[in-house]
Amino acid sequence: MRSAIVARPIDVAALAAEVARAEHGAVIVFVGSVRDMNEGRAVTGIEYQAYEAMAGRELQTIVAEAAGKFGTEAIVVEHRTGRLAVREASVAIALSHGHRGPAYEASRYIIEELKRRVPVWKREEYVDGTREWVDPGGLRAGAPR
Amino acid sequence: MNVTALLFASYADALGRPAVELSLPDGSTVGDALVRLRGMPGGTALPETPLVAVNLAYAKPGAALANGDELALIPPVAGG
Numbered sequence: 001m002r003s004a005i006v007a008r009p010i011d012v013a014a015l016a017a018e019v020a021r022a023e024h025g026a027v028i029v030f031v032g033s034v035r036d037m038n039e040g041r042a043v044t045g046i047e048y049q050a051y052e053a054m055a056g057r058e059l060q061t062i063v064a065e066a067a068g069k070f071g072t073e074a075i076v077v078e079h080r081t082g083r084l085a086v087r088e089a090s091v092a093i094a095l096s097h098g099h100r101g102p103a104y105e106a107s108r109y110i111i112e113e114l115k116r117r118v119p120v121w122k123r124e125e126y127v128d129g130t131r132e133w134v135d136p137g138g139l140r141a142g143a144p145r
Numbered sequence: 146m147n148v149t150a151l152l153f154a155s156y157a158d159a160l161g162r163p164a165v166e167l168s169l170p171d172g173s174t175v176g177d178a179l180v181r182l183r184g185m186p187g188g189t190a191l192p193e194t195p196l197v198a199v200n201l202a203y204a205k206p207g208a209a210l211a212n213g214d215e216l217a218l219i220p221p222v223a224g225g
Binding site for chain 2 (some may be wrong): 032048049050051053054055057079090091111114115116117118119120121122123133134135136
């Protein structure tokens, strides 16, 4: 199990290789990438900011939860920070399992919990030159864990 | 006591800086620190009860602070 907040491009193939196991028949790689449109506005890039110490800790907790729930420790997650262009990977989750069912479930669990709990923020940049912090409805005041 | 308050994203923009050193009376809580921050220039843009972490763990407004604590105001998270 490994997770990290990184300030460099994510090497998706390297993550897939990292979780490959002889006894695991399923490898799942989820990549979240910068989309060129959000709520009708053309996006040219996204700047990601993290509370790094806490984000790293929260990511590690989520990975450990997934390992326990779905029965594999072959999991690696990286979330990138800094300014990303359209199509660049902001997050990647690679994991392997003996079978595809729990592999898909574990991958989905990790991305949903990451989006809900990990202290990372993004500021979208639009074609007209304006920038805005995005509020997609993750963990917020009034619902502390 | 002295605590450091970290600000991120829109909250850092509101106060114009990423961190604030606060000097608070002994026995102060997270809520007391929030009142102080909201009283600073630009502070009214902060919500009255933002999500807060103390020393890397989510904390409630009534949580007691200690000298040297790292307080972080967490805007609605937006990872992925």
